[in-house]
Amino acid sequence: xxxxxxxxxxxxxxxxxxxxxxxxxxxxxxxxxxxxxxxxxxxxxxxxxxxxxxxxxxxxxxxxxxxxxxxxxxxxxxxxxxxxx
Amino acid sequence: xxxxxxxxxxxxxxxxxxxxxxxxxxxxxxxxxxxxxxxxxxxxxxxxxxxxxxxxxxxxxxxxxxxxxxxxxxxxxxxxxxxxxxxxxxxxxxxxxxxxxxxxxxxxxxxxxxxxxxxxxxxxxxxxxxxxxxxxxxxxxxxxxxxxxxxxxxxxxxxxxxxxxxxxxxxxxxxxxxxxxxxxxxxxxxxxxxxxxxxxxxxxxxxxxxxxxxxxxxxxxxxxxxxxxxxxxxxxxxxxxxxxxxxxxxxxxxxxxxxxxxxxxxxxxxxxxxxxxxxxxxxxxxxxxxxxxxxxxxxxxxxxxxxxxxxxxxxxxxxxxxxxxxxxxxxxxxxxxxxxxxxxxxxxxxxxxxxxxxxxxxxxxxxxxxxxxxxxxxxxxxxxxxxxxxxxxxxxxxxxxxxxxxxxxxxxxxxxxxxxxxxxxxxxxxxxxxxxxxxxxxxxxxxxxxxxxxxxxxxxxxxxxxxxxxxxxxxxxxxxxxxxxxxxxxxxxxxxxxxxxxxxxxxxxxxxxxxxxxxxxxxxxxxxxxxxxxxxxxxxxxxxxxxxxxxxxxxxxxxxxxxxxxxxxxxxxxxxxxxxxxxxxxxxxxxxxxxxxxxxxxxxxxxxxxxxxxxxxxxxxxxxxxxxxxxxxxxxxxxxxxxxxxx
Numbered sequence: 001x002x003x004x005x006x007x008x009x010x011x012x013x014x015x016x017x018x019x020x021x022x023x024x025x026x027x028x029x030x031x032x033x034x035x036x037x038x039x040x041x042x043x044x045x046x047x048x049x050x051x052x053x054x055x056x057x058x059x060x061x062x063x064x065x066x067x068x069x070x071x072x073x074x075x076x077x078x079x080x081x082x083x084x085x
Numbered sequence: 086x087x088x089x090x091x092x093x094x095x096x097x098x099x100x101x102x103x104x105x106x107x108x109x110x111x112x113x114x115x116x117x118x119x120x121x122x123x124x125x126x127x128x129x130x131x132x133x134x135x136x137x138x139x140x141x142x143x144x145x146x147x148x149x150x151x152x153x154x155x156x157x158x159x160x161x162x163x164x165x166x167x168x169x170x171x172x173x174x175x176x177x178x179x180x181x182x183x184x185x186x187x188x189x190x191x192x193x194x195x196x197x198x199x200x201x202x203x204x205x206x207x208x209x210x211x212x213x214x215x216x217x218x219x220x221x222x223x224x225x226x227x228x229x230x231x232x233x234x235x236x237x238x239x240x241x242x243x244x245x246x247x248x249x250x251x252x253x254x255x256x257x258x259x260x261x262x263x264x265x266x267x268x269x270x271x272x273x274x275x276x277x278x279x280x281x282x283x284x285x286x287x288x289x290x291x292x293x294x295x296x297x298x299x300x301x302x303x304x305x306x307x308x309x310x311x312x313x314x315x316x317x318x319x320x321x322x323x324x325x326x327x328x329x330x331x332x333x334x335x336x337x338x339x340x341x342x343x344x345x346x347x348x349x350x351x352x353x354x355x356x357x358x359x360x361x362x363x364x365x366x367x368x369x370x371x372x373x374x375x376x377x378x379x380x381x382x383x384x385x386x387x388x389x390x391x392x393x394x395x396x397x398x399x400x401x402x403x404x405x406x407x408x409x410x411x412x413x414x415x416x417x418x419x420x421x422x423x424x425x426x427x428x429x430x431x432x433x434x435x436x437x438x439x440x441x442x443x444x445x446x447x448x449x450x451x452x453x454x455x456x457x458x459x460x461x462x463x464x465x466x467x468x469x470x471x472x473x474x475x476x477x478x479x480x481x482x483x484x485x486x487x488x489x490x491x492x493x494x495x496x497x498x499x500x501x502x503x504x505x506x507x508x509x510x511x512x513x514x515x516x517x518x519x520x521x522x523x524x525x526x527x528x529x530x531x532x533x534x535x536x537x538x539x540x541x542x543x544x545x546x547x548x549x550x551x552x553x554x555x556x557x558x559x560x561x562x563x564x565x566x567x568x569x570x571x572x573x574x575x576x577x578x579x580x581x582x583x584x585x586x587x588x589x590x591x592x593x594x595x596x597x598x599x600x601x602x603x604x605x606x607x608x609x610x611x612x613x614x615x616x617x618x619x620x621x622x623x624x625x626x627x628x629x630x631x632x633x634x635x636x637x638x639x640x641x642x643x644x645x646x647x648x649x650x651x652x653x654x655x656x657x658x659x660x661x662x663x664x665x666x667x668x669x670x671x672x673x674x675x676x677x678x679x680x681x682x683x684x685x686x687x688x689x690x691x692x693x694x695x696x697x698x699x700x701x702x703x704x705x706x707x708x709x710x711x712x713x714x715x716x717x718x719x720x721x722x723x724x725x726x727x728x729x730x731x732x
Contacts, residue, residue, distance in 0.1 A: 006618035007565050008608065009311060014558055015613065017316075021553050023336035024681035025525070025578050028553050045682055049335070052358055054323050058316065062358055063335050066351055073337075073679055080676065080686035 017057040022047060033059050046072055088112060088628055089294075090147075090192035092125075092732060093213055095206060097280050098139055098198030102213050107192060111732055112630065113640075114723065117192055118148030119175065119598035120644030122164040125195055126173075127651050128728040136168035136272075137254065137279040139199035145245060145260075145285065146193040147183035148601015152293050152377075153627040154301040156308050157606040159184065159377035161245065161262065162598060167271035167538070168279070169256045169438070169494045170515040172652045172664060175538045176259070176273050177598055179376035180266030182287065185243040189289025200281040205233060208287045218283040223249065225431040226261045233286050245285045248433020250481045251278035255492040257438035257516075261430070265384070265400035266376070269435040271516065271538050272494075296629035304622050308615060313380050317611040321383040322373060327357035329610070330404035330412075333521060337680015338551075339412045340522040342467045343441075343448040344511050344671050347522040348679035349412040354419045360402060363387055363419060374400070381605055389423050402426040408520020409440020414447060415467030424474055432481035441517035442491045442498070443476045445510055454504045461485040496663055511671065513540035514657070514664055524677045525687035526550065528583035531697050535587070535666045537648040543604060545591035549612050550577050562608060563589050566617045566634035578683070580693045584700040592641035596620065599644060642705075643722040646714050649707070650727060659698070659712040666698060666712060 019032040022042040033040040033051050037059075041048045048065035064070075091104045107121070115121040122144045129142045143165045150158040161183035167174030186192070190211040200215070203222040207214045220236070221229045226248040234242045244262060251258035251274030258274030259267045268274075277283070295301050312318055320328050333339050334356075337348040353359065364372040367388040375382035389397045402422050410416060410425035429436040443465075449455040450465040457464065461479070463472045479488025490498045496515045499507035511518045516539025523530040528550045529542075536544035549562075559573040563586060572582040590608075593616055597607050600620065608616045615623075617634035624630055632640070657664050672689045679685070699709050706718030719725035 006615070007561050008613050008616055008619060009307075011558060011561060011613045012311075012314065015314075015316065023332070025336075025553070025576055025683040028575060047681060054320060058319060060320060060328070061332065061335050063331060063352065063356055069681075070350065072682055073685055076682045076685045077678055 018059065020059060020061060023049075023061065039065055088630070090187055090190060092193040092195065093191050095194060095196045095213065095215070096198040097196065097200040097204065097215065097282060100215055104191075104213075105732065107732065112149070115644055116149045116599035116640055118146050118160065118601050119162045119164070119177065120595060120640065120647070121193060121599070122146050122162055122175070123644050123647035123651065125193060125732065126164050126166075127647055128730050128732070129195055129197070130166055130651070132654050134166060136166045136171065136174070136276060139197065139280065141166045141276060143196040143273070143276050143280065143282070144193060145186075145196070147187045148599060150623060150627055151601035152184035152187035154295055154298065154305055155378070155602070155623045155627055156305055156312060157376075157379045157381070157603040158601045159379060160598070160601040160603060161186070161268065163245075163260050163268045163273045165273060165276045166655065168254070168275050169272040170539050170664070172514055172655050172657060173538050173648050174271035174273055174276065175648075176268035176270050177543070178260070178262060178266045178268040179379070179603055180243075180262040181377045182243045182245050182262040183601060184377045185287045185289050187289070187293060188291050189287045190291050194285070196280065196282065198280065203281050203283050205284040205286060206282065207237065208285065210289055210291055221283045222252065225249065226433045227264055227431065229284055233284060237286060237288070239288055242286050242288045244287075246433065247274035247277035247283060248431060250432040250434035251275050252283070253481070253483050253492070254278050255434055255481060255483070256494040256497075257435040259433045259435050261433045264398070265426075265430045267430070267435070269437060270541060272435075274433050295627055297626045301623075301626035304626055308619070308623065309380050311613065311615055311619070312606050315611040315613055318381045318605065321605060322381050324357040324361055325373070325383045325385045325401070326404040327360050327402060327407055328404075330407040330520070331357045334412065337677060337684040338522055338525065339408060340511065340518065340520050341412045341679075342415045343413065343444040343509060344522070344675065345448070346679050347524065347677040347684070349415075349417065350679070352411065352417055354417055355407055355411040355422055359419050360385065360387070360423075363390055363423070366390065376603065379603060383605065387423065389427060390420065392420055392424060394424050394427055397427055399423070399427040399430060401430070405437045405519055409436040410473055413440050413444035413520050414473050416470050416473060417468075418470050421470040421473055425477055428474070428477045428481070432477075434481050437519045438494070438517045439477060439480060440520070441511060442480075442495055443473060445495065445517075446476070446487065446491060448509050449502065449506050452509070454502065454506050455487070460487050508670070511669060513668065514538075516540050522677065524672060524689060525680075525684040526577045527580045527689060527694065527697060528577065528586055530668060530672060530689050530694065531583060531587050531701060532590070534668050534694075535698065535701060537645070537652060544594055545587045546609070547586040547590040548610050549608065550583070550586060552612070553577075554612060558612060562612060566638050578687065580690070580697055584697045584704065588701055588704040591645055592638050593617070595641040595644050596637055599640065600624070639722065643724055646705070646718065646722055646724060647727070649705075649714055650724070653711075653713045657712060659710070668694070
């Protein structure tokens with residue numbers, strides 16, 4: 001009486017391991033840190049992230065590399081304020 | 086049978102107790118848990134009643150699947166008119182209380198009246214007694230539970246309790262169970278306190294007959310596989326919910342210094358990995374625990390590592406605690422978060438509300454609207470860890486002027502403080518926003534604006550909107566069980582398509598709240614977790630009730646409309662700044678200043694927001710001007726004759 005697999009179950013095949021997306025909204029490409037790597041830089045927007053490995057194939061962004069990202073944010077804010085945003 | 090549990094009506098004024106079966110027709114319309122609570126509230130709460138009046142019914146319930154062979158069915162729901170907002174009061178918590186309630190024979194408790202002295206309710210295998218709580222009154226959340234277990238001579242008694250904050254009518258006091266399982270938001274603990282009801286103790290050994298036990302167990306293996314293989318749950322099982330705060334702070338989606346910034350800088354000491362380390366150091370490697378029938382285990386255990394409360398045992402923190410006692414108040418100390426978490430759990434108070442109110446008071450202090458005389462000598466500047474801890478105690482004890490004022494909630498406090506203080510308050514419907522900053526995320530902004538209990542993330546937040554999922558994946562999720570061919574976008578800054586996502590999520594969350602399933606086991610933080618297509622099997626094997634995914638969707642819609650009817654009756658109009666589906670002006674006027682490059686400068690576009698809201702209303706079948714369900718909608722959902730007083 002029930003479908004063999006639900007939509008949610010079929011979506012399991014889209015899961016990816018060993019990678020995550022850059023948290024900057026326009027950077028849809030995935031970042032793929034090398035196993036054990038502690039930081040990763042987005043080639044598109046230049047933001048840099050600290051990486052932790054919860055499991056050998058499960059990396060997670062712990063947080064920004066503060067100095068890098070604060071500087072990028074500062075410049076962007078200047079641009080936005082110049083435009084009157 | 087799983088359907089044989091009863092509803093009990095308990096009048097604390099007269100001592101009268103009556104129980105009734107729940108007709109299957111009612112089950113088929115509202116399932117149980119939050120949905121059936123909404124029906125009961127609309128039918129039993131007199132219009133316009135004061136939330137602290139004895140006439141305001143406090144309704145406690147278990148979801149339809151609680152205590153069965155289905156996974157993650159631990160949720161207890163509590164509902165009443167809210168003393169904070171004057172609208173719907175509703176909260177939901179995990180732990181072990183509601184399975185015990187079902188094993189004791191009951192699904193719903195409707196508690197009316199007010200006892201003339203402190204009492205507790207003792208429920209055991211079909212019996213209900215009202216007992217003297219003189220020796221429990223004044224005790225902390227955990228002390229009260231241990232005391233009643235000792236009195237009853239059974240360490241396995243489970244309790245739903247209000248702490249000292251509820252006794253003192255702090256308008257956002259929680260109901261609690263265990264150490265940290267909290268029914269927070271909207272002040273249901275204060276409603277308990279107003280009834281002189283300290284605690285509900287339950288113990289049950291009555292079987293719940295499962296309709297098809299073999300199939301139920303077999304299917305549950307598949308369910309468990311679906312739940313435990315999700316990356317989000319694997320992460321949660323290691324770091325708990327703090328990983329959510331960490332991820333959100335990374336790109337600039339948390340509220341800092343009330344609403345002045347959107348990212349807590351150099352926050353390493355309050356990142357989830359730091360709390361993981363502290364739990365490891367103070368409790369040991371196996372510090373993660375779970376609620377009833379859950380395989381995720383997102384609850385960390387720890388002892389406070391330092392300071393005046395060094396060595397005290399607690400559980401958590403949650404991502405919302407990091408928000409309350411780190412980012413919102415501009416603090417970057419793990420110790421402050423852990424101590425604040427402990428105090429709130431012991432007092433039984435909503436840290437989302439309290440942290441947000443303290444941060445608001447800090448901004449008022451910074452702007453000179455509050456002075457050091459008003460604060461009772463506390464230097465209430467952002468980043469002052471000691472001030473945060475002191476304010477938690479003063480609010481819960483109501484022992485200083487400012488503590489007493491903040492205990493009244495934001496809108497009442499703003500009226501008392503005056504001097505334009507309200508324009509700095511971050512709230513919807515009089516309930517403070519949680520720690521998140523939705524300026525860059527229109528979907529989440531619409532969610533908090535329209536959530537039925539005020540600014541809230543657990544009613545309709547499409548959190549996977551933040552994952553940049555490809556459009557085809559989004560379409561698969563959001564086109565089932567109801568077809569949808571409108572726009573969908575992977576970019577969380579977009580407006581198009583977001584009303585449908587919020588609408589979809591609202592039905593999804595209502596369905597799990599009716600079933601008693603934890604939201605971490607559905608499409609909330611993970612795209613592959615069970616939802617409408619999966620639940621009919623679980624319901625059928627456990628209860629014998631047959632539903633299609635579409636029928637479950639309609640039930641969720643019906644229950645959401647019952648809540649809407651209640652809110653409309655109690656004064657909700659769309660643009661009312663105190664009771665409406667609207668954001669405060671700061672969302673529209675102040676741009677985000679920190680975070681990922683594409684987030685900087687973000688703010689909500691008022692015109693686009695109002696268009697989203699109108700579209701959201703249309704999906705619901707609500708009148709765009711009044712926000713009320715149309716007659717046609719009520720007829721379609723079979724609730725055009727409410728209140729029907731069938732139960």
